[in-house]
Amino acid sequence: TKEAIDHAKAANVPIIVAVNKIELPTANPEKIRQEISNYGLLPEEWGGDTIMVDISAKQKLNIDSLLELVQLKAEMMELKANPNKHAEGIVIEAKLDPRRGAVATVLVQSGTLHVGDNLVVGTTFGKVRAMIDEYGKRFDTAIPSMPVEILGLNEPPQAGDKFVVLEHESQVREIANARKEKAKADALRPKQHVSLLDLNAGKAKHLKIILKTDVQGSLGALCDALERMSNSEINLEIIHKGAGSITESDVVLAAASDALIVGFNIRPDAAVEKLAETEGVSINVYRIIYDLIADIKAAMEGLLDPDTQEKITGKAVVKQVFKLSSAGTVAGCTVTEGKAQRNVKVRLLRD
Numbered sequence: 001t002k003e004a005i006d007h008a009k010a011a012n013v014p015i016i017v018a019v020n021k022i023e024l025p026t027a028n029p030e031k032i033r034q035e036i037s038n039y040g041l042l043p044e045e046w047g048g049d050t051i052m053v054d055i056s057a058k059q060k061l062n063i064d065s066l067l068e069l070v071q072l073k074a075e076m077m078e079l080k081a082n083p084n085k086h087a088e089g090i091v092i093e094a095k096l097d098p099r100r101g102a103v104a105t106v107l108v109q110s111g112t113l114h115v116g117d118n119l120v121v122g123t124t125f126g127k128v129r130a131m132i133d134e135y136g137k138r139f140d141t142a143i144p145s146m147p148v149e150i151l152g153l154n155e156p157p158q159a160g161d162k163f164v165v166l167e168h169e170s171q172v173r174e175i176a177n178a179r180k181e182k183a184k185a186d187a188l189r190p191k192q193h194v195s196l197l198d199l200n201a202g203k204a205k206h207l208k209i210i211l212k213t214d215v216q217g218s219l220g221a222l223c224d225a226l227e228r229m230s231n232s233e234i235n236l237e238i239i240h241k242g243a244g245s246i247t248e249s250d251v252v253l254a255a256a257s258d259a260l261i262v263g264f265n266i267r268p269d270a271a272v273e274k275l276a277e278t279e280g281v282s283i284n285v286y287r288i289i290y291d292l293i294a295d296i297k298a299a300m301e302g303l304l305d306p307d308t309q310e311k312i313t314g315k316a317v318v319k320q321v322f323k324l325s326s327a328g329t330v331a332g333c334t335v336t337e338g339k340a341q342r343n344v345k346v347r348l349l350r351d
Contacts, residue, residue, distance in 0.1 A: 005041065006240040016051045023058060053069060102154065111165065118168065120175045120176050121162070125169075130151045219243050248271065261284065265287060
C-alpha cells in the first residue's frame with residue numbers, strides 16, 4: 001500500500017482509498033484511517049481531501065457507493081471527452097489467443113470506436129473486427145471511458161501503448177512500420193535516466209531520490225539530512241523511502257519518475273541490477289553515511305548556477321609609469337608569473 005501511494009503521488013494523480021474486508025469481526029476501519037494518515041492521506045471526515053470508503057468485496061457491501069464517489073471525483077475534476085471524433089485511447093492488456101489471434105483490452109479516452117475502424121497501436125495496426133465487453137457481449141461502438149476487448153490487430157501491442165483511429169488502412173500500416181523502425185533504432189541506443197554525473201553537469205534543477213536502507217534508524221537519519229539540503233534553487237524530493245532491499249518496483253518507479261536510487265548498507269540482487277541497466281536507472285550504494293551525503297551535496301552544488309569567478313592568467317610588477325598625450329597613462333611592467341595577453345582585464349593591486 002505504501003508503494004502504491006508513492007507511485008500515485010509521483011504520477012500526481014488523485015487517490016481514493018477502499019478499505020476492504022469490513023465484514024470480518026476483527027475489522028477496524030478507524031485504525032486503517034489512522035495508519036494511512038501517516039502517509040499524508042487525511043480522510044475527508046477528518047478534514048482532509050482523501051475519499052475513503054469502507055467496503056466488502058466478498059459480500060459486495062458499499063461497492064455502489066465507491067463507484068458513485070469515483071464518478072463524483074471525476075465530475076469535480078471536470079474530466080470530459082468529446083465523443084464526436086475519431087477514437088483515441090490506451091492499451092490496458094494484450095495477448096495472443098490461439099483461436100482469436102491478437103487480442104487487446106483498450107480504454108477509449110476520447111472519440112467513439114466503431115467496428116471496422118482502422119487503428120494504429122504503438123508499432124502494431126489493424127482493423128477492428130469485433131468488440132467485446134467484460135461480460136463477453138459483442139457490440140458495435142465504444143464511447144469514452146469504456147474498456148473493450150478488440151480483435152483484428154496484426155500482433156499484440158504493449159500494455160500502455162496509445163491507439164488512434166485513422167481513415168485509411170494504408171495510413172495506419174505506414175505509421176506502424178515507421179514506429180517499428182524507430183523502436184529498433186532506440187533499442188540499440190542505451191537508455192539513460194538521471195545520475196549523479198548528470199546532476200554535477202547541471203542538466204537538471206529537480207533531484208528526485210528513492211532511498212532504501214538496511215534499518216529504520218538509518219532511514220530516519222538520512223531522510224532528515226537529505227531533506228535539509230533542499231533550497232530555493234534546487235528542489236530535492238524523496239519520492240519513496242523504506243527499510244529493506246532495493247526491488248524491481250523501485251527501479252520501475254525510478255524509470256517512470258526519472259529518479260535516482262540511493263541505497264545504504266544494502267546491495268541490489270542480480271535481477272534488479274539487470275533491470276536497472278535495461279531501464280537506464282542509476283543505483284548508488286554506500287556503506288558510510290558521510291560518503292552518501294557528500295556525494296548528493298556535490299551533485300546539488302553541480303546543479304547550482306555558476307558564480308562568476310576571476311581566473312588569474314598572470315601577474316606583473318609595474319616598473320615605470322609614462323604619461324603620453326596620445327595613449328594616456330602607460331605602465332611599463334615585468335611579468336613575474338604566467339603570461340600577459342592582449343584584451344584581458346587587469347586588476348591593479350596597490351602597495
